[in-house]
Amino acid sequence: MNYQFDFHFLTGSFGALWDGLKVTLELALVSNLIGLVLGFGLCLMTLSRWFFIRWPAQLFIEFFRCTPALLQIVWFFYCVPMLFNVFIDPVAMGFLALGLNLAAFNSEAYRAGVQAVPREHLDASIALGLRSWQRTFYVVLPQALRSALPVLMTNGIGSLQQSALVAIVAVSDLMYVGKSLATEAYRPLETYTLIALIYFALSLPIAQLVQYIERRQEAAATR
Amino acid sequence: MNTPRLVAAQPQSAHTSSTVSGGDFIQLRGVCKSYGEQLVVMDNLTLDMRADDRLVIIGPSGSGKSSLLRVLMGLEGIQGGTISFQGKPYIAGGKGCGKPLDESLRNQIGMVFQHYTLFPHLSVLGNLILAPTKVHGLSKAEATEKARAYLARLGLESKLHAYPSQLSGGQKQRVAIARALMLEPKLMLFDEVTSALDPEMVIEVQNVMMQLAEQKMAMIIVTHDMHFARHIATRVVFCANGKVVEQGPPEQIFTQPKEARTREFLEKVLHLD
Numbered sequence: 001m002n003y004q005f006d007f008h009f010l011t012g013s014f015g016a017l018w019d020g021l022k023v024t025l026e027l028a029l030v031s032n033l034i035g036l037v038l039g040f041g042l043c044l045m046t047l048s049r050w051f052f053i054r055w056p057a058q059l060f061i062e063f064f065r066c067t068p069a070l071l072q073i074v075w076f077f078y079c080v081p082m083l084f085n086v087f088i089d090p091v092a093m094g095f096l097a098l099g100l101n102l103a104a105f106n107s108e109a110y111r112a113g114v115q116a117v118p119r120e121h122l123d124a125s126i127a128l129g130l131r132s133w134q135r136t137f138y139v140v141l142p143q144a145l146r147s148a149l150p151v152l153m154t155n156g157i158g159s160l161q162q163s164a165l166v167a168i169v170a171v172s173d174l175m176y177v178g179k180s181l182a183t184e185a186y187r188p189l190e191t192y193t194l195i196a197l198i199y200f201a202l203s204l205p206i207a208q209l210v211q212y213i214e215r216r217q218e219a220a221a222t223r
Numbered sequence: 224m225n226t227p228r229l230v231a232a233q234p235q236s237a238h239t240s241s242t243v244s245g246g247d248f249i250q251l252r253g254v255c256k257s258y259g260e261q262l263v264v265m266d267n268l269t270l271d272m273r274a275d276d277r278l279v280i281i282g283p284s285g286s287g288k289s290s291l292l293r294v295l296m297g298l299e300g301i302q303g304g305t306i307s308f309q310g311k312p313y314i315a316g317g318k319g320c321g322k323p324l325d326e327s328l329r330n331q332i333g334m335v336f337q338h339y340t341l342f343p344h345l346s347v348l349g350n351l352i353l354a355p356t357k358v359h360g361l362s363k364a365e366a367t368e369k370a371r372a373y374l375a376r377l378g379l380e381s382k383l384h385a386y387p388s389q390l391s392g393g394q395k396q397r398v399a400i401a402r403a404l405m406l407e408p409k410l411m412l413f414d415e416v417t418s419a420l421d422p423e424m425v426i427e428v429q430n431v432m433m434q435l436a437e438q439k440m441a442m443i444i445v446t447h448d449m450h451f452a453r454h455i456a457t458r459v460v461f462c463a464n465g466k467v468v469e470q471g472p473p474e475q476i477f478t479q480p481k482e483a484r485t486r487e488f489l490e491k492v493l494h495l496d
Binding site: 118120121123124125126127128129130131134138139142143146220221 | 293296297298326329330332333334336338339340342343344345353354357358359386388399402403406
């Protein structure tokens with residue numbers, strides 16, 4: 001390979017890249033916020049003893065888990081305006097699509113956490129006279145959140161990567177800016193490498209943190 | 224001798240005096256419980272207990288020993304019969320759930336389980352004061368003071384701020400006992416609390432139970448440790464197939480059992496020991 005790398009052309013584009021990065025971070029943060037809160041609500045719904053509360057939540061989760069995220073984004077972008085006659089700004093559309101998708105996956109993470117709480121702990125909290133809501137809030141949820149945390153964080157990283165998909169509907173995120181730069185300068189190799197490195201640099205610390213938390217939890221469990 | 228008390232001074236005499244002869248601290252009458260069609264764990268079970276009794280329940284596995292404790296704690300219902308506690312109706316079987324009728328009675332019973340049930344996200348102190356502050360309305364300061372006192376009596380003062388994952392199995396079970404005692408129960412239930420422990424830790428937990436016994440705590444204990452049973456019991460109850468086969472003072476049950484089934488069971492388990 002005798003390709004001559006040239007990163008110089010990018011120096012003039014830092015402003016554009018920075019703007020793209022801000023959009024990407026915004027997408028990741030807001031969709032995680034939606035995902036964490038709504039996912040929690042969905043999880044509580046799926047654990048309900050009433051079918052008519054469980055069922056809609058389950059349907060929602062399966063819909064978002066079982067269709068491609070790219071399709072969900074495109075669908076939100078094209079179909080929501082057609083169906084409801086509302087035109088929301090594309091970034092907000094991105095928040096919604098990514099956030100709802102993440103909520104479905106996070107809800108499953110929360111649920112797994114709740115189900116990992118040993119049955120005996122419930123018995124013990126009944127024996128201590130705690131009421132059902134007290135058992136939920138003081139015993140079950142704190143434990144469930146702890147064991148769900150690594151998965152929630154991994155899902156969070158996932159949604160950062162997935163946010164790149166919104167470039168397809170012309171949201172000017174980091175990926176979109178990169179794509180434009182690459183085509184303008186005919187330098188896809190340098191541009192996409194740089195973009196990849198930025199995503200990597202954003203995700204790696206979180207991934208490391210997940211590993212650290214998991215190791216610590218394992219150590220606590222085996223003692 | 225000035226033995227530190229584990230049992231908070233309670234008006235024990237109020238019911239001991241009235242129940243010495245009657246044994247109406249706990250009365251089980253015709254209690255029936257089964258899981259599905261096949262597994263009958265209590266078959267028309269009748270049992271009495273006095274407030275100064277320490278019942279040790281022995282019997283083959285599947286004979287409903289743990290179920291009896293779980294029912295008394297209100298963790299599971301019964302299908303038939305009645306249970307009274309301190310002379311008041313406590314649990315009635317039936318088509319409903321067969322769970323405790325009276326929460327305030329249930330709150331006077333404490334239970335310690337076979338598996339570790341300390342809440343791992345709370346410190347030892349957090350575990351001890353959770354129920355007193357949330358259920359019984361104690362202030363955090365009062366509850367903390369009380370927790371300190373109980374831990375000191377159990378020699379676990381230094382572990383006040385430790386987390387369960389930092390404790391040994393024996394320490395965990397002792398903290399679990401302290402957690403139950405925080406609510407000042409009139410009756411303590413012990414469900415095979417030493418069976419998950421390494422042998423060298425069994426004794427420290429049994430010592431705490433002996434301390435409770437010396438302070439006249441009413442207890443029902445399910446154990447496979449016959450030596451300990453003999454040591455702590457005022458009465459040993461042998462159950463099989465959901466019925467009380469035989470009961471009596473430990474000396475009698477362990478040396479001269481009347482029933483052939485009791486003898487058979489004891490020969491088996493004592494051989495294994």
